[in-house]
Amino acid sequence: MSQRNIAGTDQLTAATETDDCPLPEVLALIGGKWSAQVLVELGRGPRRFTQLERAIEGISRRMLTLSLRDLERSGLVTRTVYPDAPPRVEYATTALIDEIREPLEALSAWARHAAPAITAARQAFDEGRREA
Amino acid sequence: MSQRNIAGTDQLTAATETDDCPLPEVLALIGGKWSAQVLVELGRGPRRFTQLERAIEGISRRMLTLSLRDLERSGLVTRTVYPDAPPRVEYATTALIDEIREPLEALSAWARHAAPAITAARQAFDEGRREA
């Protein structure tokens, strides 16, 4: 909390003091290996299945399907089938996501900015272990 | 980031358009089953090993050790041993965490606020599947 705003402390207290903090559930939902990337990609606009598959790089059909199903089931993503031939399915984000996008991006920004420090810390830690 | 600043859109674009978005790495670090809760608990102040073990509820010694090691290795947590008998070890957060606390709390706030909608969506989805 670099710029500790006035109301920030209350927020912090609220989020920190409740013991039924549902953070684990969110992380279970978007903390999977691919869910976050699917969300990010869909945040750029509606996408078709194969579009996502190509955009995400490294994801398998299976995992993409599972991730999409989970997100759809949880109401974060909609799935619309157009009765065309060949079949066409479009995925899009729901309003629920609009409110999580900012925190997610803040997290992503932190990741970019903290990455060097983390890498350095790990190297230092590992070297310390080796000479011990 | 409750107060959406003017540059917010740029942040969004920056976080969304880069393809080397390191979100997965962050999630790998704090997305584990226990790491987030450890961070939250340590956010309340320095804690000893057994204190954490009792506070977190359901965590095993093994998982607590592994989580703490990973966080320590990544520079998010410090571990200080006091040469006492009986042994005494204290864990605390580092400055790196101060900057991730806000996003984490925003996420937690979203979780609390979105939980009902998510639960409802899941029930609706599951019922739809059953009658199909």
Add this chain to the structure above:
DNA sequence: CAGCATCCGGGTCGATACTG
């Protein structure tokens, strides 16, 4: 095109027992 079914290897996690 957009999936589902199946198999299978590896890593995660919990339980338990032991140590400085």
Add this chain to the structure above:
DNA sequence: CAGTATCGACCCGGATGCTG
């Protein structure tokens, strides 16, 4: 008190092959 060591169950996730 603050861990480590070992074992085993489980689940995630990749590879492959088959459908409407």
